[in-house]
Amino acid sequence: MPDNVLKQFKPKDFNLELVKASKEIINRTFLSPKSLAILYNLPTNSWRVYLYYPVRIKYLLVRYTGIILGKNMQTLTAQNNKITSVLDWMKLRRLG
Numbered sequence: 001m002p003d004n005v006l007k008q009f010k011p012k013d014f015n016l017e018l019v020k021a022s023k024e025i026i027n028r029t030f031l032s033p034k035s036l037a038i039l040y041n042l043p044t045n046s047w048r049v050y051l052y053y054p055v056r057i058k059y060l061l062v063r064y065t066g067i068i069l070g071k072n073m074q075t076l077t078a079q080n081n082k083i084t085s086v087l088d089w090m091k092l093r094r095l096g
Contacts, residue, residue, distance in 0.1 A: 029060060041091045059083055 037044040
């Protein structure tokens, strides 16, 4: 399709940078199953990897929502430490 035809359908307020940023956020949030398995120390061929997508989303929300909303850093640090402790425990259970 010719470029001039495509330009007719492109909205005037279209922002390519916003599209790139959105794509980056989606790619960093929804990792590949292999990457998620490595992150959470799971077998790469396990169906359990898919159960960790909600865990990842919750982790990211807890970690970054406060920063975005300007919450108290002490509260964020305490929440982050709890999550890190749980993740470390899960890794030790997997190895042990």
